[in-house]
Amino acid sequence: MPDGRIPQIGVVFPRTDALTKVSGEEKFAADYYGQDLVWAGVKRAGIPHARLKSLDVDQARQVPGVIAVLTHLDIPGENRQGVVRKDQPVLVDDKVRHAGDALALVLAESKPALAAALNSIRCELEPLPGVFDPEQALAEGAPLVHEDNPEGNLLLKAEVKTGETESVWEECAAVIEACFETPHQEHCFLETESGWAKVESNGKIVIVASTQTPFRDRTEVAQVLGRDHTGIRVIAPYAGGAFGGKDGITVQSLLGLAALHSQGRPVKMWWDREESFSAGTKRHPARMYYRLGAKADGTLHAVEVRLYLDTGPYDHLGGAVMTQAVEHSGGPYRIPHAWLRGWAVYTNNPIGGAFRGFGVAQVTAAMEQMMDLLAAKLDLDPVQIRLKNAVRRGDKNCVGVTLTGSAGLSECLEKMAAHPRWQERQTWIRAAGLLKRRGVGLAAVMQAVGYGPFVPDVANAKVELTLEGKIRVYSGVVDMGQGNAATNLQIAGSILSQTPAQMELILPDTDRTLPSGSASASRCTYTFGNALIGAAQALKERILQRSADLLMAAGPDELVLVSGLVRRVTTGQEIPLAVLAKWLTDAERIAVYRFRAPVAQERPAKDDQVRLHGLPHCIFSYGAHLAMVEVDELTGAVEVKGYLAITDSGRVLNPQTYEQQIHGGIVQGLGYALSEDFRVTDGLIQTSDLATYIIPTAMDVPDMLSIPVEINEPTGPFGLKGVGEVAMNGPLPAVANAVAAACGGRCYSFPLTSERVLQLMTAS
Amino acid sequence: MKINFILNGREIELTVPSDIRVVDLLREELDLTGTKESCGSGECGACTILVDGQSRLSCLMLAAQLQGREVTTIEGLAGNEGRHPVQEAFVQAGAVQCGFCTPGMVLAAVDLLGHRPDPSRAEIREGLSGNLCRCTGYQKIVDAVEMAVHREKG
Structure with missing residues (x-):
């Protein structure tokens, strides 16, 4: 908000932090x-x-x-x-x-x-002797990573069963079985x-x-x-x-x-880059066995999933990542019979940890390719089969939890079906040049918001009227680049009618700000925003009430708060906030508010450990993604020529910050899909720098189109749901489906390097 | 050893170890921490500075190479004018997220526009392809460079 306007909700306000970052003044920890x-x-x-x-x-x-x-x-x-x-x-x-x-x-x-x-x-x-494969690590006699772990190399197993698991497969008109493997992904944040x-x-x-x-x-x-x-x-x-x-x-x-x-x-x-690669955490590599069955009309009937996640030698958040993977493994669909299992397994590989998507990027990669395989077998349209099964509000999702929050997947898919990029895809595909093949692929995505049922997803917001008459906002949740600190100013400024110049921001500091949980789980603005609304409204009421008393007004209704002062609209009298502040005690100048995110009441897993690790959630963001790819027949190189993401993450507070999250998630996902080939041989990293581990540059990605489907989430701040992760989950399956369409065959290991795609074309 | 160069418009003379990298000189000796380091091996562009108006990687340069040169870091880009048009465009276009690649990216864009005042989007992408960003997906950075061009044209 580097301008003189009072912030409003739903319109673009350039981020305040951009000013000090673009000038080089902002001090990061590394500085x-x-x-x-x-x-x-x-x-x-x-x-x-x-x-x-x-x-x-x-x-x-x-x-x-x-x-x-x-x-x-x-x-x-x-x-x-x-x-x-x-x-x-x-x-x-x-x-x-x-x-x-x-x-x-x-x-x-x-x-x-x-x-x-x-x-x-x-x-x-x-x-x-080391152990480097999660399934081998679970075998009898495997070397033990932790001799004192009573379950050998098993960190955690999670299991959810709904409906029947035996006879249901005979009731299906089509059954697809496949195994997918996704690699480590390195975060590659610029500040190691x-x-x-x-x-x-x-x-x-x-x-x-x-x-x-x-x-x-x-x-x-x-x-x-x-x-x-x-x-x-x-x-x-x-x-x-x-x-x-x-x-x-x-x-x-x-x-x-x-x-x-x-x-x-x-x-x-x-840490230098090499140390960051060797000692830092990575996205868990996953081996995912899928069986998916449907009726002849495409109605999903049964799913069976076994997930093996390599957590490296330490839990870190491996149990929680695996549990979240299990919860999302059946996709955003109604499936009456589901048997979903996951194992987080210790190995001597690099440490698995949290990474945008938190287990969901892996299972979406598998499930969304299963949906395309199923659509092909039943000769159904890939959008229509997804639309037919998409969860709607009030449905039970694949782990049997009733969706009480907003659920806009159908709306996303309907927009996708009608969009020219989907409608006119055959024309675009036919226009491929010499020695090029083109394909268009889809993926439906979802991402849970918040911690789940057990760990309290709580934020404590604090807002202060300073003695100088400024509004000081104490951010409880870290801003790691996503812009939530500036969004906090937008929220508080909107409620208290203050311009950015009238506000100050305190970044998270255990001595100054209040505990509000981690910057993770698509929760930052959802949870902290709700707390901040409460605190800002409480401070506003106090300012107006005390001003009314000072001006001997009948009540606060005669007063309005504008930037820097309170005005009595019936008389035109004004009190600068700096004057008012001196009439308040230190305690009165501060308002705090606590918010705890709602939790699902159903208990789909029998094991309490699974609940402790976050299953189930009750609020999800959704989306539909489309990738347009061109494959070079001579080299196998895949170029993404166009990308469309239609997203339901509730109402949008700042379209610019929102789009930043969608764009960033897509490109991180495109790297995961195509170039980020993290190689580990017997526990040793073979790609130890940015010359061998290839993340996308500006030349490797297309201009993307992001369309929000703004459905109000009743529990969200101004109707918002989290948007930080959901876009990460779409690119791999959308690109894989597009490449499969272009090449007439499919790879089951990722990323889709030129070598893999060339081999695929040679084989088919 | 003793070196003389112009730093952000000001002549300076320093006595420095002969093997100190420019990025360390700037950050550790001169408190100019706007120049970032991210890979230390010339792969990411975060440490970009302008030397005689050309973008250079300060992690691959030794201080002696600055002798007699004119150096601009992100702190000196705008002079006394608040923000350089490229910096302003980065703010307005939403091209800044975590901000750690931003100083290098801005300077690379300034260098690009010095060579090519009216680049196409593809040329902008190529011109910035030596600077990695992990947050933005690059689109708003390309938008920002276009915005800077259009504002210059008035």
Whole structure:
């Protein structure tokens, strides 16, 4: 909102944060330095599975400029961390479980001294046989990643059964069976994991981190350091991208530990790209076995799914990702008989974690190709078969949960069916040039909003009238680039009728803002926005009431709030907010409001662990995607020539910010579909930089068309649902369906590299 | 070693280690943290600066290479004029999300428009293809460059 207007809901307001980002002024976590800076870095294992016999750090301690070399013996608290299951060491104490495991932490005066010391650490590691495939990891006799896990290499199994599972297949006119494999995906946020820490004179450890989860980080760091959480402050500036990869601890515990050994000097840690690849989390690779059956008219009758997700050596959020995958595995359809199972499995591969879509990108890739295979077998139109089965409000979804919220998939698909890009596809396909083949493919998508039934999806908003007469908004949820901080100003400014110049924003800070959960799960503006509306309205009422008292008006109805002041419309009297503020006590100038997202009451899974891990949800965003691709017959290269996304994520607060999420999700999905070929061989990453792991450039993607279907979500702030993830799920299946249409055959492993597509064309 | 160059319109003389990279010189010694580092190996463009008006990757340059040159970082692009037209267009077009690629992207766009004042969308995409962005999908960045061109034309 870099202009003088009072923000309104539903119209474009350029983001306030764009001003300081475009000028280079905005300070990200990576931009913190300071006087007497100490550099911290980590010695990584480099092999995927080994017993730690000994660690010789004496030589490293002798390197000139080294301040400290720390090992697991220096950790004052608990040497295990994790969001759900605490199974990841801060510094390895018994075993290396993946190549990116941290062995030692070095503090040095300079980057060269740090590098020299890290090279001087001698580790005696006894290699152990590793396990690198989730199904093999579940087999009898497989090497164990965690010997103390009672279920071997199984982290979590989730199962949902609705209807019948045996006799139903005979009742189908067509049954399709297939197995799909999707790879790791690396987040590739531009700002790699980074942070800065310092012990203040009062003993408090301040950590500035590029994180999605400052409040949860504070608890985890406190446990590692054996301290009360009140002794730790986590500050979360704008993150330079995150996408789920900063949902949980990266540098935070290491920095807290380093700060305890830096003699009051500030400490900085900033992983380079290779370290980000090796130690950071990835989207879980998945192997997905599908069986889908329908009646002759295309009515879906039964689905059976088995999902194997490779979570690497640590839970991180692997159990929750797998559970969410199971919940979405039957797609946004009514299917009376469903048997859906998933296994999150420990291996010695890189760590699986949260990534935009959170398990849904994988299952949508499989299910939406199954829908096309089924449509082809029954000779039905791909839009019509989806439309016939699309969940509507009041239906039960594939896990048997009644959809009480808005559900606009049908509206999206109807718009798709009528759109010229679909209507005129045959003409476009026929216009393919020499040695080119063209295809158009579809996918229907959905994405749950929020945490699910067990973990409270809560936000606490706080709004203040400052003594200077400004409205200060305390953002509880991190802005990792999606623009929710600016949206908070838009919401508060709209309710309190204040221009951006009259407002201030406080970014998440465990000492200043209130706990409001993670920046994840398509929840940021849904949950925090609802809380913020409550807080802003409460402050508005108080301002008007107290102004009425001061002006001896009969009541607040005679008053209006405009930018910077309150006006009594019956007399023209005005009170500047800076004057009013001085008549209020400190407590009166602040309004807070708590909101908890609604939860589904049904319990589709028998196992309480599954509920704990987030199944089921009750609010979903939906969409219909269309990809137009051209395949080069000589090289197998696939070019996406056009893309259309029609999305129901409720009402749109700011069309520009909304479209940013759709565009960004699509392009991240196109990378997942076509070029992001993350290779791991026996636990070792073969694509360790941006020269070998190829994310899309501006030349690799088309201009996209995004059409919102603005259905009011009754529980959403101004009718909104989350839009951060849903677009990520469509590109892989839409492109795969388009490539299959163009080539007359289908790949079952991804991404669709030129080699794979060329092989496919040669074979068919 | 001692080097002299013009930084954001101001002549400066510095004594620096001979092996310091330009990105480190700017960020760590001169507090110009608008120049970002993301890959450290010339693959992403986040550390783009202008050297004698041409876009250069500051992670692949040593400080000595700045001797006698004129350097513009994102902090100096607008001069005293608030925002450069390309910066303004990035704000208005919604081309900024997380913002970490933004300084490099803006400078690459300025360089592009210096060579080619009226580029097509395809030429803009090609001109910016050395700068990675993981948030925007590039479309609004291309829109912003077009907007800057149209506003310049008036």
